[in-house]
Amino acid sequence: MLVKMRDNVSDSDVTEVVKLIESVGELRAEVHTGVRHTILTIIGDLNDEGLEGTLRGNPNVDRVESISVSYKLPARKDVDQRTIVDVGHGIAIGNGIDVPVCAGPCSAESEYQVMTTAAGIRESGAEILRGGAFKPRTVAGAFEGYGEQALKWLRKAADEFHMPLQTEVMDPSEVGIVSNYADILQLGTRNAGNQRLQDAVGKTDKPVVLKRGINDRYTDWLNSAHRIMYSGNEKVILCERGLQTTDDKHLRNKPDIAAIQVIHDLSHLPVQFDAAHSVGFIRYIAENFHSGVVAGADSLLVEVHHNPKEALTDGQQSLNLPQFDQLMQEYRMYKDIRDQVLASRAAANTGL
Amino acid sequence: MLVKMRDNVSDSDVTEVVKLIESVGELRAEVHTGVRHTILTIIGDLNDEGLEGTLRGNPNVDRVESISVSYKLPARKDVDQRTIVDVGHGIAIGNGIDVPVCAGPCSAESEYQVMTTAAGIRESGAEILRGGAFKPRTVAGAFEGYGEQALKWLRKAADEFHMPLQTEVMDPSEVGIVSNYADILQLGTRNAGNQRLQDAVGKTDKPVVLKRGINDRYTDWLNSAHRIMYSGNEKVILCERGLQTTDDKHLRNKPDIAAIQVIHDLSHLPVQFDAAHSVGFIRYIAENFHSGVVAGADSLLVEVHHNPKEALTDGQQSLNLPQFDQLMQEYRMYKDIRDQVLASRAAANTGL
Amino acid sequence: MLVKMRDNVSDSDVTEVVKLIESVGELRAEVHTGVRHTILTIIGDLNDEGLEGTLRGNPNVDRVESISVSYKLPARKDVDQRTIVDVGHGIAIGNGIDVPVCAGPCSAESEYQVMTTAAGIRESGAEILRGGAFKPRTVAGAFEGYGEQALKWLRKAADEFHMPLQTEVMDPSEVGIVSNYADILQLGTRNAGNQRLQDAVGKTDKPVVLKRGINDRYTDWLNSAHRIMYSGNEKVILCERGLQTTDDKHLRNKPDIAAIQVIHDLSHLPVQFDAAHSVGFIRYIAENFHSGVVAGADSLLVEVHHNPKEALTDGQQSLNLPQFDQLMQEYRMYKDIRDQVLASRAAANTGL
C-alpha cells in the first residue's frame, strides 16, 4: 500500500503516520520525500481494512492506493504461469490446446431426458456433462430440482458416455452429497460470494467452477477464487456468465467477453465461458459462443435439452440436439482458425 | 402475464399460442382483439420461466410483459397496508411513529469493547444493539470474528442495557446458534440471495433484517423477501445499504435513499437504512443518516466503536461515542420535524 | 401504449381514463375487459410523455407499458429488412458480404504521419480511412487537433489511397466544413445525444456513423438514430464502442459485443464495431476485434499510428503498422470462416 501525504505536511506529521502504520502487526513504512510529494510505502502483509480506513481518515493523508493485489493466490506471477485443471476422464481445462465444451440440461428432469440429452451431446462432441439437481428459483414456489435422484441420473449418464460431470452445489451441507456424484463442483452466481461455501469447496479435492458473482468486479471475483484456494484447493476455474444490464428487456445478462482476456492477464487460472446465461435467448447463443472461443476461452458452457419446449427451467436458452450439433460443427471451424491465428501471430512477433 | 401478438397474425397463429399457454398447469388465456393489436392475458398462477421463454421465442409473439408482480407476499395490496415488526424489548419497527436507531460495533472484539460501546450508545438513545460475531472478510486470512464467544458478549450487553440484539447469520447451519443469542437475524449483502439461508431463517420466528443484495433491483430484493415469507416468517425488515458505484474512489457504496420511498410504495414491509456501509466514510455518515430519516426510514443503522482507531474491522466508518451522541441529538431534531411535516401535509391535503 | 387498470375499478373509473386519453390529439382508447384485468390499448401516434406521466399518476391505473417502439425509423419491420450504406469509393457497409475495416490515427498530426499511416493500412487491406481533426480532450488545455489543416491532410491521403474518409464532427457549425472533406460524418460518444447536431447531420446527404452515447441503452441509441433519420438522412451506421465499467482499472470501457446481434434484431441499420475504444489497451484489441467479426459486425474500426509511442493522443490503444498487418491477416482467416459458418448454418436449417 502506498500513502501520499498532503502537500506541505511537517516532518512530525509524517512521523505520526509512520508510527500509526508501524503500530499494526509486523508492518513497516518507508518514507520517500520528493520535491513536491511525500510518499510512504508500506512493507508487510497488509490484510487490514481498519488501517486503510484510519489512514484515509487522517487529515495529513491525501491518498491511499493499493499497489499490490489482494488476491495473492490466483494472481499471475509471470507471463507464462498457467494453471491446467484436470477434470477427470482425461479432460483438462487450461492447457491452451483443448477447449472442452460442457453441455447438458439446465435441470435434470428424468432419467430419459438426461440419458437422451447426454447421448446426443456426446455424439456431437461435448466433453463435459452439466445438469442441475438443486435448482432454487428466483421466486419461491416453483419446481426446484430433483436433488439426489437427479444426481444419480447425471452420474449414470456421465459414466455411460464417458464425460466428467459438472453440477452446482448450493450450501456447505450439500458439498458431501454432491461430491459423491460430481467430478466438478460449480458455485452459481448467487452463491459465488458465499464465504462458508467457498471454504467448504476449498476443503475438497474436486475442481471448482466459480461463476462470477452478480456484477462482481474482476477483483471481487478473484478475491472469491483466492478464498477457495486459501483453504487448500487450487483447482479453480473461473466462469464468466454476464453482468446485470439496463438493457434487460433485450438480454438476460450482458456478456463480458473482454473478461476472458483480462482474467488471463491478471490470473493464471483458466476461464470457462457460459454462452447461455450470458445472453439468455437461443437466437443469440451461437455468435456469443463463438465470440468467447475467439477471445480465448479455455472451456465453453451451453444448455441443451432434447425437447426445450417442455423444459421445466430455462427453455428459452436451451438448444435442442440438432442446434447443438450445428453449433459444434461451427465451433470446430473457429477453433481451428484460432489455433492457426495464434501460430501466425507467434511467428510474426509484432507484439500484437 | 400479457402477450402481445405480432401485427397481422392469423387466427390460427393466435389459437396456437393460446393452446401453448393452456397446456401448462391450470393456466387459461384470454384473447383481446383490437383494431391494431391482439393481446392475450394469462389467468392463473404463473411461476414458469420456461413458458415465458417459449413465448418470447415464438415467431408470432411480439412482446411478453409481466403485469402482476412475482413477489406476492411482500407486495402492498392497498395504500394503508403496513407491517409492524415487534423486535423485542418493547421496540417496534414500522409503526410510523417510532424510528429506532440500531448501533454498535462492526465486530464484537472483547467484552470490554462491547459493554463500553453498548453503555454509551444506550445513553445516547440507541434502542437496538448490533454487533458482528461471524465476520468473513473479503480477502481470506484476516480476522474473521470471535463466533459464539462474541455472541455471549453481545447478549450480555443487550440484556444489561435493555436492547434487542441484531446480528448476522451467514449459513443455515448457524441459524440455530445465532438464534440462541439474537433477537433479530440479519442476512448480509453477500448472502441476501442465498436461498438455502432464506429458507432457514424463514422457518424461525425471529425478525429478519434482509440487507439488499449487491446491486439487487427492487424486484430482486423483494423476491428474496418473498422467499423468506414463503417459508412462514412474515417478520421481514428490508435494509438498504447502498449500491456498487463507478465512483468507488470516493464512496464505498452509493446510497439509494430513494429506495426507502419506492419500497414503501411497492411493499408493506418496513425499511431500515444502513447509513454506514452505504457511504463507508465517517465524514459522510451524519448527513446520509439524516437524509434517510427525512426520506421516511423506519429504522436507522450505524456502526459505533468506543475506539475506532483500534477497530479490527470497518474503523473508517465507525463513529466514536461523542460523535454518536452528537448524531443522536441531531437525529431527534430532524425526527421531530419529520413528524410535524407529515402532520402539516396531511392537513393541507394537496396530494403531495 | 397499454394501460392496465387497477383491480376492482368501476366502469366510471375506466370511462374517465378513456376520456383522458381521447382528450389528447387524435388518440383513441380500446377497452379490453377480462376476468381479472381491464386493459386499455391506445390507438394513434403517441409522442406525448405528458400523457404517459398523467396516466402513471392516475390512482386507478396500475401499469403503463409501451407496446410499440419509440424509434420508428431505424426499427426493423421484417426479418429480411437491411439497410446497406454506400460510403463512397465503391465501399458498402451492411451488405452481409463485405466487412470493411476502417483504420487510421486517433488524431491527424502531420502530413507525413497521415500519409505514412494511410499508405500502410491500405497496403494491409483497410478500406476506410479514419482520423481526427477536431479532438477536444477530457481535460481542457491539452492538444486539441489541427482542425481544417488536418482535414486537408486526411483528404489528400484518402484520395491518394482510394479510401473514403470517416471523421468526427462535433458541432452543427462544423458540419459544413467537415462535409467539404469527409465522406462519412462521425458523431462521437460525447455528442451522440446532442440533438442539434443530430438535426444538422440529418440534413446532409453524407453517411453518418453514430457512436453509442455513454451508457446508452439500445433504446436511447436507436432514438438518436431515429432523430437523424427524421431529418431526412437514412444513411446511418451504428457504432458500438463500449460501456462505462466498474472495472475501469483494467479496461477503458467494457465492450458490449452482444450489442451487434441485438441491434441487428431490433434495427435494419448496419453496425460498426470500434475495437479500440471499447477496450482501450493494445494488448486486448486483436481478440476484441475478432470477437466482433464473429458476432456479425458489418464494419470494424481500429486506431493505427505509424509510431504510437509518439502519438499525441490514444497511444495506448493505437496499433503500429506491423501489428495492423498481422491483425488483418488474422481477420481474413476469421472472416472466411464466418462466411462458411453462415452457409453451413443456412444449409442445416436447425433454427440456430
Place this chain on the structure above:
Amino acid sequence: MLVKMRDNVSDSDVTEVVKLIESVGELRAEVHTGVRHTILTIIGDLNDEGLEGTLRGNPNVDRVESISVSYKLPARKDVDQRTIVDVGHGIAIGNGIDVPVCAGPCSAESEYQVMTTAAGIRESGAEILRGGAFKPRTVAGAFEGYGEQALKWLRKAADEFHMPLQTEVMDPSEVGIVSNYADILQLGTRNAGNQRLQDAVGKTDKPVVLKRGINDRYTDWLNSAHRIMYSGNEKVILCERGLQTTDDKHLRNKPDIAAIQVIHDLSHLPVQFDAAHSVGFIRYIAENFHSGVVAGADSLLVEVHHNPKEALTDGQQSLNLPQFDQLMQEYRMYKDIRDQVLASRAAANTGL
C-alpha cells in the same frame, strides 16, 4: 502521476522509463527506491494521455496512478474554500446561509402559464425562476419548445416577480440569444459533455448551472466544470439530477444524494439539487427534495406547473401550485433545523 516499476527491474530499466518521461515537454521524474518497490513520481504539468498509455504499455511498469486530480480549477484547495455565485436580483448560491429554491415549468407554454406559475411560486417563496424555451425531446417529432417567444415570456415573468431566470442553452449558436434573456445558463444532462458548448458558455460572464452528464463519474463532471472555468468563467454551479438505473420501471433516474457531500469535499463549487428529474414522479419529489436539503444542497430545483395535467412536457414530475406551497412550508422547517444542527455540531466539535 506515479509509476510503480515491476519487481526486480534493473537500474537500466528504470533509467529507460525516466528518459521516456523526461522526453515529454517539461516533465521530470523522481526515483524512489525502497526495499521492495521502486516508484517514480512525475513532476510537471501532465496533460498527456499518450504518455500515460505508453507507460502502461511498458513491460517494466507495473502500475500507473494519478496522484493529482485532472480538474484543477474546480478542485478545492483547502477546507474553507467555497465559491459563492451571485445569480442576480440579490440572490447568491453557495454562501452556506441562503439555499434558494428554483422553480417553474418544464416548458414555457404560454404567457398565461408562465405568469401564473411565476406569480404562484414567488408567493410561496421560490427565489429563482426556471423554464424551458428549447426542449428537444428524446423522440423526434413532438413539441420542442417555443424558442425565443418562450424566452420573452420568461423574462417578463422574471422581471415582474423579481427572480433571476435559469434556462437551458443547447448549442453554441444559441448562447447569444439565450444570454439576452437569461440570468443563469443551464447545460442539460445530454449536453453536459459537449465541449464546444462548454467553451461557449465559458466565454460569457453568466453563471452556469452544469447538470451532471448521464452517468458521469464525479471526475467526469468536474472535468466538464474545469473546461468551462478554463475559458474564463468561474461562476459554475454543479447540478445533481440522478443517474441511470436498472430500477427504471420505478424511478426515471436514481438520485445520488451523496453526491452533494462528495462534491463539497472535492470542489469549492456550489451544488444545486434537481429534486424532480432525479426521481421523475410527483409522489417521490417532496422527500427527495428534503433529503437533498438535509444533505447540504446550496440550491434546490423543482418543476411546477399551474396545471400539470395539461403540461406539454414532464407532467408526471411537475407539482401544482398548492403542492409547491406545501413543499416550501416543509422546506422552511427542515432548513431551520439544518442551520440548528450545523450550529450544534460546530459547538460540540466531535469531528462528526
